[in-house]
Amino acid sequence: MAEPTTLRTAGVSQRSSLLRSLDPVTWAGRPSRIVAALGVALAVLAAALGAAAVWHLHHVAVREATTTIANLKDVLADDVARLFDFVDRGLRRSVEEMRATPPDDADAARALRARLLGRVETGGALKGLRIDAGGRVATAGLPFLAPADPEAGTRLRFGAPFRDEAGRWRLVISRTVEAAPGAPAAQAAALIDLEFLQGFFRDIQLRSGGAVSIFRDDGVRLIRWPHHEATTGQSFADSSLFRIHLPDSPDKVYWDHDNTFDIARIFAYRRLPGMPIVVGVSMREDGVMAGWRHQAWIVGSIAAALALAALVIGRLLAAQLAHRERAGARPAASLSLTEEAGELHLHLHGDVAVPGPDAARALAARHGVRLEAGADGLRLSVKAPTPP
Secondary structure, X not given: OOOOOOOOOOOOOOOOHHHHHHOXXXXXXOHHHHHHHHHHHHHHHHHHHHHHHHHHHHHHHHHHHHHHHHHHHHHHHHHHHHHHHHHHHHHHHHHHHHHHOOOOOHHHHHHHHHHHHHHHHHOOOEEEEEEEEOOEEEEEEOOOOOOOOHHHOOOOEEOOOEEOOOOOEEEEEEEEEOOOOOOOOEEEEEEEEHHHHHHHHHOOOOOOOOEEEEEEOOOEEEEEEOXXXXXXXXXXXXXXXXXXXXXXXXXXXXXXXXXXXXXXXXXEEEEOOOOOEEEEEEEEHHHHOHHHHHHHHHHHHHHHHHHHHHHHHHHHHHHHHHXXXXXXXXXXXXXXXXXXXXXXXEEEEXXXXXXXXXXXXXXXXXXXXEEXXXXXXXXXXXXXXXXX
């Protein structure tokens, strides 16, 4: 009796999983791995593109915010410079008129006082004048502090803001006007209504949390809009503006933390040439970057959704391909035929598709075949035909 022929596969040596993963032959024979890797790669690409888009939008938002606040600072600085220059020219003109008035001419003196009073009444922010030329003093409007210190030089000088008897915020601007050689210098001072200046700033369209400030170059805040009672007249000499940035540049835009309100802000300032004044504009960082945060949330959500979709689709496709690979890797069914005690025995080894046990036995009985299923395969037995 012939023994069944047995076919056995050759053994494969075990290698490092890392080396197998880098083996091109392994990848070429496993499309599921390629698909899974492509899914991961697409997910990483989607995340990287999303991050790049968010970074680009942030860069654009910062650039736009910097340009906007710089332009606003330039406009305000020019307006403030024109306003204080107007006050300065008024002081100089008043001194010249007083010098041109004969000291013993009462009518000329009354006319001068009338002109000064007219400037005060129609000057908007101007609420008082005091001219001291050669010991002759002329005043108009409300009384205020003593005239400027002649030792302070000839540039325009700004006093600290204060409240008058009516509780209104005022500011004294003064200067020394030089005369001809040998003649005494004149002292001129103007009383400025800070609430009028606040009304001027009120018309400016500021973003949420925006503020305008005018500082003396020694750090004293002269005015702020919106008005902040506690910091008006206070010194900010220890702030980063006066310690770090102003010594570095007279005109700058920078991002910093506002310790007064404990918020992040973007600042822009300019020192006015020829005046001890610094004009500053600030905006809240959360207000300036609100649009970017909304865009970043949308872009980030889309990128996350695409990355997740790439991972899920790649995983599903890889699982299907892996299932097909496992099915294709199963050993083909082998067949052997033997004769024993006048019966033919057909042995099927490997994966054999058969009906359910009961249906298989019924089918085999109708054809006179005995069907037996064992651990080593499927066995069909029929009587061997009798030789003629």
